[in-house]
Amino acid sequence: MELMHYLTLSAILFSIGFFGILTRRNAIAILMSLELMFNAVNINLVAFNRFINPGEYVGQIFAIFVVVVAAAEATVGLAIIILIYRNWRSIDADRVNLLKW
Amino acid sequence: MLNNTFIIPLLPLFAFIVIVFFTRWKEKLSAGISISMTAIGWVLSIITMIQVVTHQGEHAVRIEQAFDIINFTGFRLELGTLLDPLTAVMLIVVTTVALMVQIYSLGYMHGDPRFSRYYAYLSLFTFSMLGLVVANNFFEIFIFWELVGLTSYLLIGFWFEKKSASDAGKKAFITTKVGDLGFLLGLLIMGMTLGTFNYGEVFGLVEAGAISGGLLTLMAIGIFCGAVGKSAQFPLHVWLPDAMEGPTPVSALIHAATMVAAGVFLVARCMTIFIASPEAAMTVAWIGLITAFMAASIALVQNDIKRVLAYSTLSQLGYMIMALGLAGFTAGTFHLMTHAFFKALLFLGAGSVIHAVHTNNIQEMGGLSSKMKTTAMTFIIASLSISGIFPLSGFWSKDEIIASAHNHPFFMVIALLVAFMTAFYMFRLCFLTFFGAPRDQEKYDHAHESPKSMTMPLVFLAVLSVCAGWVGIPWLKHGFSSVVYHGHPHHVEANILLMIISSLVAVSGIALAYLMYYKKSISAEAMGRRFQPIYKLLYNKYYIDEIYDAVIIQPIYWTARSLWRFDAGIIDGLVNLHATVTIWLSKVKYWIDVYIVDGIVNGLGLVTGAASSVLRLIQSGRLAHYLLVILFGLIVIGFLASSNLLNWAFLEVGIH
Amino acid sequence: MIEQIVFYLFAFVIVASALAVVTMRNIFHCALFLILCLFTVAGIYVLLSAEFLAVVQVLLYVGAVAILMIFAIMLTSKLAGREIQMSNEQTFIGTFLSLIMVFGLVVSFSRTIFRLSDEVPPSESTLAIGRLLMTDYVLPFEMISVLLLAALIGAIVLARREGN
Numbered sequence: 010m011e012l013m014h015y016l017t018l019s020a021i022l023f024s025i026g027f028f029g030i031l032t033r034r035n036a037i038a039i040l041m042s043l044e045l046m047f048n049a050v051n052i053n054l055v056a057f058n059r060f061i062n063p064g065e066y067v068g069q070i071f072a073i074f075v076v077v078v079a080a081a082e083a084t085v086g087l088a089i090i091i092l093i094y095r096n097w098r099s100i101d102a103d104r105v106n107l108l109k110w
Numbered sequence: 111m112l113n114n115t116f117i118i119p120l121l122p123l124f125a126f127i128v129i130v131f132f133t134r135w136k137e138k139l140s141a142g143i144s145i146s147m148t149a150i151g152w153v154l155s156i157i158t159m160i161q162v163v164t165h166q167g168e169h170a171v172r173i174e175q176a177f178d179i180i181n182f183t184g185f186r187l188e189l190g191t192l193l194d195p196l197t198a199v200m201l202i203v204v205t206t207v208a209l210m211v212q213i214y215s216l217g218y219m220h221g222d223p224r225f226s227r228y229y230a231y232l233s234l235f236t237f238s239m240l241g242l243v244v245a246n247n248f249f250e251i252f253i254f255w256e257l258v259g260l261t262s263y264l265l266i267g268f269w270f271e272k273k274s275a276s277d278a279g280k281k282a283f284i285t286t287k288v289g290d291l292g293f294l295l296g297l298l299i300m301g302m303t304l305g306t307f308n309y310g311e312v313f314g315l316v317e318a319g320a321i322s323g324g325l326l327t328l329m330a331i332g333i334f335c336g337a338v339g340k341s342a343q344f345p346l347h348v349w350l351p352d353a354m355e356g357p358t359p360v361s362a363l364i365h366a367a368t369m370v371a372a373g374v375f376l377v378a379r380c381m382t383i384f385i386a387s388p389e390a391a392m393t394v395a396w397i398g399l400i401t402a403f404m405a406a407s408i409a410l411v412q413n414d415i416k417r418v419l420a421y422s423t424l425s426q427l428g429y430m431i432m433a434l435g436l437a438g439f440t441a442g443t444f445h446l447m448t449h450a451f452f453k454a455l456l457f458l459g460a461g462s463v464i465h466a467v468h469t470n471n472i473q474e475m476g477g478l479s480s481k482m483k484t485t486a487m488t489f490i491i492a493s494l495s496i497s498g499i500f501p502l503s504g505f506w507s508k509d510e511i512i513a514s515a516h517n518h519p520f521f522m523v524i525a526l527l528v529a530f531m532t533a534f535y536m537f538r539l540c541f542l543t544f545f546g547a548p549r550d551q552e553k554y555d556h557a558h559e560s561p562k563s564m565t566m567p568l569v570f571l572a573v574l575s576v577c578a579g580w581v582g583i584p585w586l587k588h589g590f591s592s593v594v595y596h597g598h599p600h601h602v603e604a605n606i607l608l609m610i611i612s613s614l615v616a617v618s619g620i621a622l623a624y625l626m627y628y629k630k631s632i633s634a635e636a637m638g639r640r641f642q643p644i645y646k647l648l649y650n651k652y653y654i655d656e657i658y659d660a661v662i663i664q665p666i667y668w669t670a671r672s673l674w675r676f677d678a679g680i681i682d683g684l685v686n687l688h689a690t691v692t693i694w695l696s697k698v699k700y701w702i703d704v705y706i707v708d709g710i711v712n713g714l715g716l717v718t719g720a721a722s723s724v725l726r727l728i729q730s731g732r733l734a735h736y737l738l739v740i741l742f743g744l745i746v747i748g749f750l751a752s753s754n755l756l757n758w759a760f761l762e763v764g765i766h
Numbered sequence: 767m768i769e770q771i772v773f774y775l776f777a778f779v780i781v782a783s784a785l786a787v788v789t790m791r792n793i794f795h796c797a798l799f800l801i802l803c804l805f806t807v808a809g810i811y812v813l814l815s816a817e818f819l820a821v822v823q824v825l826l827y828v829g830a831v832a833i834l835m836i837f838a839i840m841l842t843s844k845l846a847g848r849e850i851q852m853s854n855e856q857t858f859i860g861t862f863l864s865l866i867m868v869f870g871l872v873v874s875f876s877r878t879i880f881r882l883s884d885e886v887p888p889s890e891s892t893l894a895i896g897r898l899l900m901t902d903y904v905l906p907f908e909m910i911s912v913l914l915l916a917a918l919i920g921a922i923v924l925a926r927r928e929g930n
Contacts, residue, residue, distance in 0.1 A: 012880060015814070018777045020871035022784055024864040029788030031738055031860035037838050038793060041800050044831065045784050048807045051819075059814040061880060063887035066895050069816050070903055073895075076819075076826050077910050081917035083831045087838040088921035094842045095927075102733060734856060741863050748870050 015056035023049035036090045036100040040083060047079045112161050112173050115191045118154050118201060119240035121147040122208075126233040129226055140226035144233045145212045151240070152205040155198070162198040163593055170195050170593060174246050174310065185305060192246035192309060195594040199443060200243040200375055203450045204368050206574070208236045210567035211363040214458050217564040218359050218465060228268060232363070235261035239368050243375065248297055248307040251376070255293070255336065258369050259286050265364060266356040278352040285349040289339015296332020299325060313382040322386075330383045330390030333376065334397075341373025341427045344401040348655055350424055354416040354470075358461030361416060366423050366457045367450035374430045374446050381439050381596045395435025395521065402428030403524055404652060406531040410538075411638075411648045414470045415460045418539050422496065423453055425528060429511050432521065438514025439596035444582045445507035451578050452495040452504060455571035459489035462564055463543060466557040467550075472542040474553055479544035481557045484565045486544045488572040493540050495575040497533035498616045500609070503579025509612055510582065513605055526615050533619025541627035773813055779806045793839050801832045818892040 022045055029042025051072045058068025094100050125147035129140045165171045176190020212232055219228055238261055242254035260283075267279025297307070303321045304312055315321065321329065337343070342350035353365050364370070377384065377394060384391040405424035412418045426449050433442040462485040467475060479486035495504035508529060515521040548554035559565070582590035626632045638645045647653070783803040787796050804827040811820035888894070899907050 012882065013875065014773060016875045017872055018780065020868055021781055024868040025784040025788055027741065027867065028860050028864040031734055032854060032857050033788065034854050035793055037835060038796055041787055041796060041835060044800065045787060045803065048804060052807065052810055055811055055814045055816045055819060059887060060882050063883060063885045066891060066898055069819050069891065069895055070898060072819050073822060074906060074910055076822055077914060080826050080831055081914050083834055084917045084921045087834055088924035090838055091841060091925050100842050734854060738856060738859065745863060745866050745870060
């Protein structure tokens with residue numbers, strides 16, 4: 010198996026995740042898309058570790074860290090979403106336009 | 111005491127400070143402090159005098175103590191004391207009269223709402239006068255000179271609710287300032303030419319001829335101007351009669367015995383300068399003579415008891431000045447001393463009378479001798495003394511003054527005439543006040559003898575009026591002239607002929623007054639009618655006030671009015687024109703501001719607002735939009751990087 | 767050969783389930799497809815001989831994150847109640863740009879020359895990773911622990927009802 014296959018897979022996965030972020034209105038769905046992108050990155054890291062530097066595990070360790078950070082991010086993100094839901098009775102990301110003055 | 115003269119002036123200053131800051135609310139205590147401090151000063155002055163008189167040595171005592179307040183190279187200002195016989199005499203005179211007046215004032219000022227303030231002023235005056243007397247340089251004497259003028263102003267205008275009193279205060283202050291200006295000019299000439307103010311150094315330089323001719327005369331006349339103002343000599347005498355608006359003890363202290371004598375003292379102090387400049391000395395003598403004669407003649411017809419005494423004071427001061435101008439240093443100083451005592455007595459006696467009858471007009475008095483025995487007795491003693499009756503003190507001093515004019519027959523004749531007039535007007539005063547039938551029965555019934563605090567000083571001063579002159583009896587071996595002298599002591603030879611003549615003159619003056627005002631054998635009214643023009647001239651004081659009014663005051667008013675018109679018409683017009691132009695210009699500027707400057711600012715705001723309302727469409731606040739834009743930008747950058755349209759070297763680094 | 771077949775199978779499942787996650791209308795179905803996707807990615811890790819990571823993927827993502835997602839969905843939409851509109855008006859341009867991004871990424875990957883290694887990966891990687899985490903990477907490890915703690919506290923603070 011060549012490295013290129015994995016990279017292509019991760020590219021497709023990443024783009025799908027990005028597409029989800031761009032198009033989804035449900036905040037939880039956006040969070041899911043984000044997880045897809047994290048996974049795409051992780052595939053990349055592990056693939057590079059496997060094909061370029063198999064004996065040193067650096068890529069795998071980084072992937073572990075990414076997983077943990079993603080878990081933390083999901084926790085906080087979902088907490089925020091629940092908070093928003095409580096205040097607005099909605100999790101429509103397009104209605105959350107506080108960034109606009 | 112010889113080395114601690116400086117203590118004497120500081121005592122009343124201490125009293126002044128204590129009264130002003132601590133005991134102002136306690137009247138009795140304030141008076142007590144003031145009197146006790148002056149009494150201590152009096153005792154110290156007597157001790158000083160005794161030490162000066164008993165001083166053994168070829169020359170008279172001369173002790174100078176000073177410290178520098180300013181010391182530049184070549185120029186020095188010092189503060190110090192100079193003790194010599196003249197100072198000692200003045201110390202005695204000032205402290206004695208001050209003490210008597212302060213005791214007397216206990217009764218006279220009783221119940222006055224500003225009692226403490228009065229004593230504070232008296233203390234301040236005593237301090238200033240003593241400082242003036244003990245000063246050792248011209249700068250210092252000038253300071254005290256002005257301080258004395260200030261206290262004089264304060265005390266003349268003490269009852270400032272009375273317009274005439276406050277006006278008199280101002281008049282005295284301003285008139286003496288005219289003289290002080292001359293004094294200041296004299297001092298400036300001194301400072302510029304001699305470079306020092308110290309008495310000893312100045313006199314040494316003058317004697318050495320460091321200054322001569324016109325400049326010396328100018329300097330001497332300048333200094334004499336100060337004396338003219340302070341001693342109320344012609345032509346600056348006009349303030350003294352008006353100064354009688356002040357409390358009578360003040361008149362006795364300041365305007366009879368001490369402050370007005372300051373001018374005489376100054377001339378005596380500067381004797382060396384006047385001897386060096388005969389022209390100045392002659393001016394001094396003439397001014398003294400004119401004043402003596404003029405004031406005596408005015409005093410003949412005045413009806414206000416204090417004004418008669420005021421003109422009498424002028425006349426006697428003129429006497430002293432004349433004697434000094436004729437180099438009669440000892441005579442002038444001697445008369446200064448004796449005069450201080452009997453004139454203070456006269457004023458205090460007059461105060462006692464006024465206290466009793468509440469009027470100054472002698473035409474409303476009469477027959478008071480039966481009711482006010484002490485006052486009448488002492489008043490008559492003083493009158494005899496001033497008239498020059500043997501053997502009272504005035505006799506000896508007046509004789510010396512007339513004797514000092516022995517080289518100038520004209521002066522001598524006029525001096526004798528003045529002596530005659532003096533005797534006449536003094537006894538006119540006595541007879542009208544104390545003898546004859548009461549002319550105002552109501553005031554007579556109301557009259558009473560003054561309290562002890564007022565009569566005691568009268569008696570004490572009466573004793574001095576009798577005895578003080580005895581120190582100058584010509585037959586004495588160690589009399590006044592062997593202590594107080596200028597240059598070297600010259601023993602005054604007793605001039606028996608002159609004594610007889612002057613006694614005759616005095617007695618004839620008294621006799622004329624007796625005939626006119628006691629016996630009424632000569633009608634005063636008839637005399638007045640016969641010599642109507644002269645009477646009117648004298649009664650109106652030679653119209654000098656009116657002349658001053660016409661010559662000085664009216665022109666000043668006229669000039670002021672013209673200047674006011676100039677100011678109101680032209681300067682105000684210019685100012686108003688300027689203001690009008692400014693307002694017009696401001697309107698133009700306002701228009702520019704509103705339509706152009708504000709227009710630009712508002713226009714900028716509008717343009718910004720319009721542009722923003724377009725741009726704000728981009729800012730939706732939705733993350734999805736932002737991410738889209740980010741992605742778009744990322745793709746564009748990636749495209750540019752990969753298509754080598756941009757040569758991004760840093761991307762090449764990782765590519766191998 | 768088998769490895770290749772397995773890869774393609776996994777890749778297909780990953781792409782299909784990912785597309786389902788981003789396009790399906792029912793958010794609950796999306797979550798289920800997400801679980802499938804993540805599970806399959808764990809398979810990819812095994813193919814890449816990263817067994818430990820595969821286990822972590824299953825435990826953390828499938829076991830924790832996905833469950834968390836489902837909880838959130840249940841809390842917010844009242845147990846997949848009425849459907850809300852899932853997509854916004856950016857669908858077309860998003861598709862376009864995503865395709866361009868895939869294209870760009872693939873092109874740039876294919877143009878890049880990697881220094882590949884012929885080394886055969888050791889079979890027992892877990893032990894080595896554990897040892898590295900406790901030695902060379904202990905500082906990031908500790909930091910990530912602190913981060914997790916912070917996230918935990920943050921989530922509690924954010925989500926708790928006030929007044930309770």
